[in-house]
Amino acid sequence: MQFDLTEDQQMVQKTARDFATQEVLPKAAEIDREHRHPKELVARLAELGFLGIAVPEQWGGAGMDHVSYVLAMEEISRACASTGVIMSVNNSLVCDPILRFGTDAQKARWLTPLASGKLLGCFALSEPEAGSDAAAQRTTATPDGDHWVISGTKNWITNGPVADVCVLFTMNDRAAGHKGITAFILPMDAKGVRCGTPDDKLGIRGSKSSQIFLDDVRLPADALLGEVGGGFKIAMSTLDGGRIGIAAQALGIARACLDDAVGYATQRKTFGKPIIQHQAIGFKLADMATEVDAARLLTLRAAWLKDRKQPYGKEAAMAKLFAADTANRAAREAIQVFGGNGYVTEFPVERHFRDAKITEIYEGTSEIQRLVIANYLSKGQ
């Protein structure tokens, strides 16, 4: 076993760290305050190859591995969790399923511009009545000649209001249960597609999400992604990979808490010494640093397994569960380290606290991660 990064991985990490520090971090508070989609940063992500990191160069991507993806996600999310999730959705939830299930024609038409950042994607699985129970899809897809007609409502779709294209899940045969779910590639400018008002959120306020209303949307047969009835498999396998991205986002938030708290605790003095020298504060920081490292190792292991084409579903769920927990604990403790300054918007840790919460909810809540892990355990895996 060796823990060294390759030269390419080190280069991605350095590029992401420099970009995050110099260009993303200075804008993070304003993006949050203004609930602003950071269009100019997304354009820079595209230039740096960070919107299709693990997509082969043949299809417009950077041709790197998933370890590199995790390294970049940590750095970007350490600076701005909103920018991190925009990047994660495009990489994990949009490019990845089109790469794995799309035809060459679909890859040429959609994957190449998505991976190179000319287009931005979203992933629409959740519905008002189908969140954790994703198989309870109500959005219908009905064949009509050589077209499909799609109607329904999708909820909380990240990038929805700013996306050009959507990986969409529908139900075409309710009686078949999860085997009746079918996926499509939907151009967001298709007739009958409408986004609701962007969600007014607790955190990741620079990430635009909304409902998507689908009203008799007609899609040609070549918009089908994978096979009729194969959508659930696409969704679940995509979320396995997505969880690596969200684990890395949570890791980035946790590291932001750690960096900020250590910086503050070495400057702030009470009773004649820096507060890091009060054991109560020093121990908090020691626990935080240990958990951040553990979250990073779990996340990198899941990515490493994915790169080796070995099973990684359990490891991705463990990484997301632990990293989300770590981010939330680190954010709570960082506020405590900052004292009164932790509670006001002048300092960044209240933003980390608000941003951290979502990592326990999307791409499978922490309860669902535990169900996934327990399911593997029950099969002796």
Ligand SMILES: Cc1cc2nc3c(=O)[nH]c(=O)nc-3n(C[C@H](O)[C@H](O)[C@H](O)COP(=O)(O)OP(=O)(O)OC[C@H]3O[C@@H](n4cnc5c(N)ncnc54)[C@H](O)[C@@H]3O)c2cc1C
């Ligand atoms: C900001 C944001 C962005 C999102 N982005 C996207 C996106 O881009 N695309 C997309 O498709 N979806 C997206 N989602 C939806 C997200 O994935 C769902 O909110 C999430 O899966 C939970 O579903 P739910 O909200 O319906 O909660 P519910 O499923 O109603 O769950 C409510 C509570 O019950 C618990 N629970 C449910 N079932 C069980 C069970 N069997 N055992 C134990 N506990 C259980 C849950 O853990 C949770 O605590 C987003 C959500 C938010 C808030």
